[in-house]
Amino acid sequence: MPVCLDDYRKVAPPGAIDLLCRLSERVKGRSLLHINSTRVGGGVAEMLNRLVPMLNELGVNTTWEVIQGSDEFFAVTKAFHNALQGLEQEISERMYQAYLECNRENAKRLLFDADLIAVHDPQPAALVDYSPRVGRWVWRCHLDISHPARRVWRFLRNYVVKYDAAIFSLPIFAQKLPIPQFLIYPSIDPLSDKNRELSRREVNRILNNLGIPQDKPILLQVSRFDYFKDPVGVIQAYRIAKKHNDCRLILAGGSAADDPESKGVVEKVRDVADQDPDVHILELPPDSNLEINALQRAATIVLQKSTKEGFGLTVSEAMWKGKPVIGGDAGGITVQILYYLTGYTVSSVEGAAFRIRYLLNNPDIARKMGADAKEHVRRNFLITRHLADYLTLMAAMTEGWQATEILPFS
Ligand code: UDP
Helix, strand or coil: CCCCHHHHHHCCCCCHHHHHHHHHHHHCCCEEEEEECCCCCCHHHHHHHHHHHHHHHCCCEEEEEECCCCHHHHHHHHHHHHHHCCCCCCCCHHHHHHHHHHHHHHHHHCCCCCCEEEEECCCCHHHHHCCCCCCEEEEECCCCCCCCCHHHHHHHHHHHCCCCEEEECCHHHCCCCCCCEEECCCCECCCCCCCCCCCHHHHHHHHHHHCCCCCCCEEEEECCCCHHHCHHHHHHHHHHHHCCCCCEEEEEECCCCCCCCHHHHHHHHHHHHCCCCCEEEEECCCCCHHHHHHHHHHCCEEEECCCCCCCCHHHHHHHHCCCCEEEECCCCHHHHCCECCCEEEECCHHHHHHHHHHHHHCHHHHHHHHHHHHHHHHHHCEHHHHHHHHHHHHHHHHCCCCCCCCCCCC
């Protein structure tokens, strides 16, 4: 059943919906265009799928366009992605040119007819250079860009400075830029199929369909198959823990349409798992929201052992389901996991294994941590807060905007 704004009164903090209604009066009838590189897979598509209809319900005329690109283009932008998250990459002049050419072609095809244009991540970032300057432009970066490989960042920065403002997910991702920079945390939608309540019966049915027995504690990581998510480290941690505590491990993932590397990562993961019958590697189709919901609810502990993470929606998704999360001490995971309160951040395989065992051996602590984790998400990482940030951004950037000062949000 489709949900409406009022339904969120049951789950959002008190006053959140009234605040949204008041804020929306300021920007009703204005238009917002989002541009990114995929409609399926990954956190950005996950959020836009929910934010776009709700912004429309709030009276902002919101549309969403996706750039088109060749395999070569997405190989280049994946190399950019890796470099911006700190991995040195070989990027040739030809690759830079392919990137610009694709942005130029997309600029011819798209209509940039909105009061505010939000361009997400590096893939479409150069559009700003090839488009008529109507409306305000904001670059929304979802990556962990705390230590970017310098050459790629220098290249991309040439385009970023042409925006009216930039948005990052964490203060440590802010860059030296001559434009205002905002902080906006990502969010999850508590009423979407991925996060809504499920009955025990529904969870059992879905796990049966997936072929996952619930005969022992379940460790779970849900992630695109990407080296930064460290699925191999998760298997190693599980192996250490399993010597003392019997458990199953589920690695559930898929690929994003703009991520050409996942196939190789899955092969590596299968190789390391070495046909262990208690390790389940699930390659899920992109619309597996209920399956992911059920897996997160069936899990005893959720892991997100990333080595770099722009935010990590999967952490909040699990916390919302009352699960303690063991996450890599990286990027956005550190604002979701408050050490020892809502989960544990770890910096090694051994650290992850230690915390897995600790939580398996202390179910009362795990339960309390999960309950506190849910409240932390309610207060900070629900879509209602995110919508308020977007409405404030709209008001700030489309009314008498003077790009002279830095206005931190959130
Ligand atoms: N996800 C999914 N299917 C998968 C793997 C991930 O639907 O096979 C979802 C996951 O539940 C989350 C999003 O994709 O909503 C991933 O967002 P996150 O911020 O954790 O990571 P990103 O992929 O953007 O790096």
